[in-house]
Amino acid sequence: MEQRHLGKQGLVVSVIGLGCLGMTGTYGKADEKESILTIHRALELGINYLDTADAYGPFKNEELVGKAIRGSRDQIILATKFGSIRSSDPAYRGVNGRPEYVKTACDASLRRLGVDHIDLYNQHRVDPNVPIEETVGAMAELVQSGKVRYLGLSEAGPQTIRRAHRTHPISALQTEYSLWSRDPEAEIIPLLRELGIGFVAYSPLGRGFLTGEVKRYEDLGPGDWRRSAPRFQGENFAKNLELVERIGEIASRRGVTAGQLALAWVLAQSRDIVAIPGTTRRIHLDENIAALDLKLTEDDLSDIESALPPGAASGMRYPEAMMHLVDL
Numbered sequence: 001m002e003q004r005h006l007g008k009q010g011l012v013v014s015v016i017g018l019g020c021l022g023m024t025g026t027y028g029k030a031d032e033k034e035s036i037l038t039i040h041r042a043l044e045l046g047i048n049y050l051d052t053a054d055a056y057g058p059f060k061n062e063e064l065v066g067k068a069i070r071g072s073r074d075q076i077i078l079a080t081k082f083g084s085i086r087s088s089d090p091a092y093r094g095v096n097g098r099p100e101y102v103k104t105a106c107d108a109s110l111r112r113l114g115v116d117h118i119d120l121y122n123q124h125r126v127d128p129n130v131p132i133e134e135t136v137g138a139m140a141e142l143v144q145s146g147k148v149r150y151l152g153l154s155e156a157g158p159q160t161i162r163r164a165h166r167t168h169p170i171s172a173l174q175t176e177y178s179l180w181s182r183d184p185e186a187e188i189i190p191l192l193r194e195l196g197i198g199f200v201a202y203s204p205l206g207r208g209f210l211t212g213e214v215k216r217y218e219d220l221g222p223g224d225w226r227r228s229a230p231r232f233q234g235e236n237f238a239k240n241l242e243l244v245e246r247i248g249e250i251a252s253r254r255g256v257t258a259g260q261l262a263l264a265w266v267l268a269q270s271r272d273i274v275a276i277p278g279t280t281r282r283i284h285l286d287e288n289i290a291a292l293d294l295k296l297t298e299d300d301l302s303d304i305e306s307a308l309p310p311g312a313a314s315g316m317r318y319p320e321a322m323m324h325l326v327d328l
Contacts (some may be wrong), residue, residue, distance in 0.1 A: 002292065003044025003273050006198030007171030011120065011150045013077045015267060016288060017049030018042045019202055019278030020065055024057040027208070027280075028221035034062060034281055039068040041282045043075055045289050051174075051276045053081035053124055053203070062112035063116040070114060077119045080109050081154060083135075084124035084325075093322055097127030099138035101279070106142050120172055122152035126328040132160050133167045140168035152200070157327040158187050161197070170197050174314050175326075177273075179210060179262050180243065180313035181305070193272065204232075204266040204305050206313075209240060211259035223294035228319055236315035246307035254300065260291040265304055268296050 002015040021027075023035035039050065051063045062080060069076055082105035085094035096105075109118065123140060142148040150171040153164055164170050173192055177184050181203065192199050205211055207226055214220065217227070217237055222321060226232045231240055244258060251261040265274045277288050298305075314321055 001048075001066055001083070004198070004271060005272060006120075006187045006200070006272075007150065007169065008196040009150055009169050009171050011077070011171045011198070012050035013274055014047045015274055016047060016263075016292065017051055017077075017079075017200070017274060017276035018047050018285070019276040020050060020052045020061055021056050021062055022278045022280045024055045024060040025223060025226045028224045031280065032158035035064060036068040038280060038282050038285055039065065041285055042192065043290070045285070047289075048075060049077045049079065049274065051200075051278065052113075053084065053122075054105060055086050055124060057080070057086040058086040059112060062109055066113040066115070078113065078115065079120035079122060079152070080113065080118055081122040081124035082106065082109065083127065093325060095125045095127045095325060097123060097130040097132075097135035099130075099134050102135060102138035103142065110147065117147055117149060118150045120152050121148040121150070121171060121188045122154050122172075123156070124154050125325045126153070126160055128328055132164045133158075136164045136167040136170075143168070155326040155328075158191050160328060161188075165195050167195065170195075172198040172200050172274075174200040174202055174276075176203045176317060177266060178206045179265055179308045180240065181317055182310040185310060189270075191307065192268070193270075199270075201266050201273055201275045202278075203262055204277050205259050208294060210244060210247060210262040211257065212244050213259075215241070217236045229317070230261050230319065231234055231317060232312060233315070239314040243308055243312055247304070250300065250303050250307060254294065256291075256294055257287060259287060260294055261296075261304070263288060263291040264294040264296055265301070267291070268301065284289060 004015050005012055024030050028073050052061045083097050085096050141149050152172040154174040220227050248258040249260045279285050
């Protein structure tokens, strides 16, 4: 398994990580047994980077990951997040970046995960009401105490990244990046390279849409979060399906799946990019890993660029209320 550096502080992870979000029901019915077996399979295949968050579940995802890694802690780069607040109302989305909350959230995550330290601790969403220097300052104290090894941000904007990095070195920024979410190319990725911060691409398969397996809105189960996502609705869905069909044609010529082509494209953009496709099944994990064997040619990249240029996707990537919490 290829290893890549995230930042300049010494963090090294597998080029493909495992996003664990879906293991507690975000995209439909959860299967804890299969999810745990998927994590074990990932470790067997050389994946050492597991990504979770306290908001997933909420809280249940960290507990599941903690159960799965028992006895294997020394094999794993464990990443989790804080600051994205959930309530009994599924539609509620809040943020909390207050220093005192940072510390209590970390302690709670350590308990749920059953570990004594977190390798990469990410601020899930920036709190517009708390100066980033205060939030990252509290995160830095966690590094000094040994509870956290490296710091990261998720969905932060350029000025926030600069200010955070001045307060304490940031090893990684995590944001959505795929063939249909290419916004980071304009400002974020160049800034990260300037500062020496690694980039973690989440949803590199477009929340599963780029695999070509979702053909109709009805393919999404009743509990699937994607039913509320603009890109999966109405006219947007139809237009985006046309884009996926184009990718499928290119993939077919190479003898691979659309998902493998999409994942290989992300990893081919630069050696400072790591992808964390999420999956809940071993069969899909094996398919993702096979993307590492696909070496895209200049002609492939040109064909892909023509099929899905920046801005080609129809619809916002999150519902409007959630879009207010990105790029702050």
